Amino acid sequence: MPASTDQAIDYLPYKMRVEKITEETPDVTTLKLLFDDHQQAEKFTFKAGQFGLYSVFGYGEATFCIASSPTRKGYIECSVKRAGRVTQALHSLLEGDTIGFRGPYGNCFPVDEMKGRNILFVGGGIGLAPVRSVIWNCLDRRDEFGDITICYGARTVDDLVYKEELKEWEGRDDINTIFTVDPGGETPDWSGKVGFVPTVLGEAKISSDNAVCILCGPPIMIKFTLPVLVDTHGFAKENVITTLENRMKCGVGKCGRCNVGNKYVCKDGPVFTCAEIEEMPPEY
Amino acid sequence: MKEPEQKLVVPNGWLEALVRKLRVQGTRVLAPVERDGAVDFREINSADEMAANYVNTRVPLKEILFPRTETILEFDQPSGGDVVFSGVEANAAPTIVIGARPCDLSAIGVLDTVFNWDYHDTFYGQRRANTTFVGVACREADGNCFCGSVAGGAGENEGSDVFVRPTADGALLEIMTERGKKLAQSIDDAAPAAGKEEPLPVAATEERFDVEKIKGWLDDHFDDDFWLDVSLKCLGCGACSYLCPTCHCFDIVDESDWRGGERRRNWDCCSFALFTLHTSGHNPRPDQQSRCRNRLMHKFKYFVERFGRRACVGCGRCIRVCGAGQNIVNVLIDITRAEAATSGSA
Ligand SMILES: Cc1cc2nc3c(=O)[nH]c(=O)nc-3n(C[C@H](O)[C@H](O)[C@H](O)COP(=O)(O)OP(=O)(O)OC[C@H]3O[C@@H](n4cnc5c(N)ncnc54)[C@H](O)[C@@H]3O)c2cc1C
Ligand code: SF4
Ligand code: SF4
Ligand code: FES
Numbered sequence: 001m002p003a004s005t006d007q008a009i010d011y012l013p014y015k016m017r018v019e020k021i022t023e024e025t026p027d028v029t030t031l032k033l034l035f036d037d038h039q040q041a042e043k044f045t046f047k048a049g050q051f052g053l054y055s056v057f058g059y060g061e062a063t064f065c066i067a068s069s070p071t072r073k074g075y076i077e078c079s080v081k082r083a084g085r086v087t088q089a090l091h092s093l094l095e096g097d098t099i100g101f102r103g104p105y106g107n108c109f110p111v112d113e114m115k116g117r118n119i120l121f122v123g124g125g126i127g128l129a130p131v132r133s134v135i136w137n138c139l140d141r142r143d144e145f146g147d148i149t150i151c152y153g154a155r156t157v158d159d160l161v162y163k164e165e166l167k168e169w170e171g172r173d174d175i176n177t178i179f180t181v182d183p184g185g186e187t188p189d190w191s192g193k194v195g196f197v198p199t200v201l202g203e204a205k206i207s208s209d210n211a212v213c214i215l216c217g218p219p220i221m222i223k224f225t226l227p228v229l230v231d232t233h234g235f236a237k238e239n240v241i242t243t244l245e246n247r248m249k250c251g252v253g254k255c256g257r258c259n260v261g262n263k264y265v266c267k268d269g270p271v272f273t274c275a276e277i278e279e280m281p282p283e284y
Numbered sequence: 285m286k287e288p289e290q291k292l293v294v295p296n297g298w299l300e301a302l303v304r305k306l307r308v309q310g311t312r313v314l315a316p317v318e319r320d321g322a323v324d325f326r327e328i329n330s331a332d333e334m335a336a337n338y339v340n341t342r343v344p345l346k347e348i349l350f351p352r353t354e355t356i357l358e359f360d361q362p363s364g365g366d367v368v369f370s371g372v373e374a375n376a377a378p379t380i381v382i383g384a385r386p387c388d389l390s391a392i393g394v395l396d397t398v399f400n401w402d403y404h405d406t407f408y409g410q411r412r413a414n415t416t417f418v419g420v421a422c423r424e425a426d427g428n429c430f431c432g433s434v435a436g437g438a439g440e441n442e443g444s445d446v447f448v449r450p451t452a453d454g455a456l457l458e459i460m461t462e463r464g465k466k467l468a469q470s471i472d473d474a475a476p477a478a479g480k481e482e483p484l485p486v487a488a489t490e491e492r493f494d495v496e497k498i499k500g501w502l503d504d505h506f507d508d509d510f511w512l513d514v515s516l517k518c519l520g521c522g523a524c525s526y527l528c529p530t531c532h533c534f535d536i537v538d539e540s541d542w543r544g545g546e547r548r549r550n551w552d553c554c555s556f557a558l559f560t561l562h563t564s565g566h567n568p569r570p571d572q573q574s575r576c577r578n579r580l581m582h583k584f585k586y587f588v589e590r591f592g593r594r595a596c597v598g599c600g601r602c603i604r605v606c607g608a609g610q611n612i613v614n615v616l617i618d619i620t621r622a623e624a625a626t627s628g629s630a
Contacts, residue, residue: 006404007403007404008403008404008405008406008409009403009404009405009406010356010371010406010407011356011357011371011536011547011549012356012357012369012370012371013369015367015369055538055547057359057361057367057369057538057540057545057547058359058361058538058540058545059538060536060537060538060547061536061538061547083563083564084563087563093365094365096365097365097366098365098366098367099367100367100369218564219566245562246560246562246568247559247560247561247562249534249535249536249552250534250536252402252403253401253402253403254398254399254403254405254532254534255533255534255535255536255552256532256533256534256552256554256582257533257552257554257559257560259578259582259586260568261581261586262585262586262587262589262590267402281506283560283568283569283574283578284568
């Protein structure tokens with residue numbers, strides 16, 4: 001059981017102002033959010049992998065990871081895929097609008113334990129959002145880590161998120177990048193790979209020596225990527241780290257919605273190793 | 285059973301006098317009241333409003349600490365994308381609850397754990413701090429009560445601030461907590477117990493199955509056709525969870541018009557199909573079978589692993605209310621039989 005936080009929870013969010021809206025893809029938008037209250041901004045800290053409950057008043061709350069890096073202070077970002085009621089409302093916001101945010105909740109990626117190790121980041125679609133937080137966290141402390149490889153894929157070129165950052169990462173000589181789109185999703189000037197993430201990853205030269213893999217994407221991608229990591233590249237399941245996205249309401253271990261067996265995804269997760277997930281009943 | 289801090293004897297009429305005194309002080313008093321054939325906790329001004337004979341209330345105690353719906357914040361949307369919002373105070377007027385049953389008081393222990401194990405829920409906490417529970421031993425049970433199999437039985441005092449054991453000419457009061465001591469100051473004619481008092485016998489709630497066997501079977505039977513059998517008798521209506529004194533799942537929703545509104549939390553239920561549905565359409569518990577399994581596993585396995593106690597107190601409400609005849613006692617008996625059969629053959 002993780003240590004008790006011993007904090008009071010009254011479900012009252014921070015007041016946030018939408019500073020900047022970036023349309024990543026036809027259905028994903030990134031919001032840069034500033035704290036309305038400067039003192040709150042100064043006190044606020046989080047770790048890569050943590051999430052929050054974002055609310056559009058009148059529409060309700062929805063759960064998203066914090067997609068920006070804890071090394072970038074004074075603001076947070078979230079990338080939202082339009083899917084339902086709250087996500088639609090978030091997509092309709094204008095710069096300057098007010099929303100609510102409460103968090104950070106949940107555990108985090110073990111960034112400090114990753115020091116000195118090689119890191120393979122694997123993301124699919126909007127799943128790059130939590131991975132991006134760790135990527136920038138590591139890049140902002142680049143000399144503490146070994147080789148960094150980023151493997152990212154989306155259905156089509158249009159569906160790739162963080163397009164500017166992908167270019168930046170591709171241009172750096174201290175990162176290996178493998179970017180791919182699903183067959184049929186390429187455009188004439190696409191210079192990356194064409195193929196599903198598991199296939200492309202299977203063909204790549206990757207070493208699991210002293211390495212840890214951070215893997216986030218749709219369940220179907222995770223299902224097919226895990227065997228490639230384990231069987232083809234020799235990763236131990238303890239070294240493949242991912243997130244679960246069970247539906248959440250409270251985020252603080254009370255509402256009973258997110259459980260997988262005796263685990264609360266909102267408290268014990270959302271970050272789990274694939275070895276831990278294998279021990280759970282298959283209710284995620 | 286816990287050793288009381290103090291034991292007092294009071295003559296008949298003590299309760300009438302206590303309620304009168306509390307009402308004169310302006311204290312809110314809740315007690316079981318019968319209305320339209322149902323007994324529920326309601327505000328009373330005088331002890332004669334209390335139901336004379338009741339096995340238990342229809343709605344459990346949890347509603348007093350954790351209402352079925354409550355506002356957790358309010359907001360206004362003046363114009364130009366700005367929103368003004370603020371928290372609300374929990375409605376936590378000092379309250380004395382009289383006539384609570386041992387099973388329901390034991391369930392408060394489960395809620396205390398949930399609402400405090402990690403973060404401390406302020407709404408629950410404020411009400412809890414301002415509520416004093418006067419429990420009373422059950423003289424009568426019905427065929428659906430099974431506290432004797434899963435909890436302390438009809439004479440259990442744990443969880444009460446003051447526990448009442450009726451006697452032929454009054455009652456023996458067991459003062460269990462500081463809150464109870466404070467309330468006892470308002471009780472007239474109380475004398476220290478001499479130790480010779482004989483409380484009237486409590487209801488017999490004999491053990492109907494060996495509860496220690498349940499978890500062992502659950503540990504090994506996540507995948508089992510048993511759950512399909514159980515689920516065929518479930519409509520997924522959630523009535524069992526709404527009336528369960530330990531069920532605590534909730535939803536958070538906004539209700540508003542174009543100018544403003546409020547955020548509320550409402551009771552919810554893991555038997556509902558939408559409970560775990562992801563927005564993508566994926567559902568980790570896609571059928572009634574997995575949802576019935578979760579409800580039982582949560583009470584008899586997950587909660588035990590996590591917090592060291594069961595989350596069923598044997599109040600029998602889920603049996604009384606279910607329109608489809610689901611009977612948790614029969615389910616538990618079936619499990620203990622299955623466990624006996626497997627451990628016998630092993
Ligand atoms: C830890 C965690 C991290 C996450 N991180 C991210 C992230 O970084 N980015 C991200 O995009 N997502 C993320 N998610 C998923 C995200 O939480 C959900 O997509 C989001 O909560 C959906 O909210 P919603 O209100 O828009 O959907 P809901 O409204 O709840 O939608 C539920 C379903 O109902 C349908 N529906 C909605 N409204 C209506 C209506 N009025 N009538 C009929 N049908 C309707 C929707 O189409 C959908 O199928 C994360 C989830 C978790 C648990
Ligand atoms: S009350 Fe009966 S039908 Fe309704 S959810 Fe509970 S077990 Fe199922
Ligand atoms: S599961 Fe049924 S018997 Fe057990 S505490 Fe809940 S309502 Fe009472
Ligand atoms: S989200 Fe409420 S318990 Fe996890």
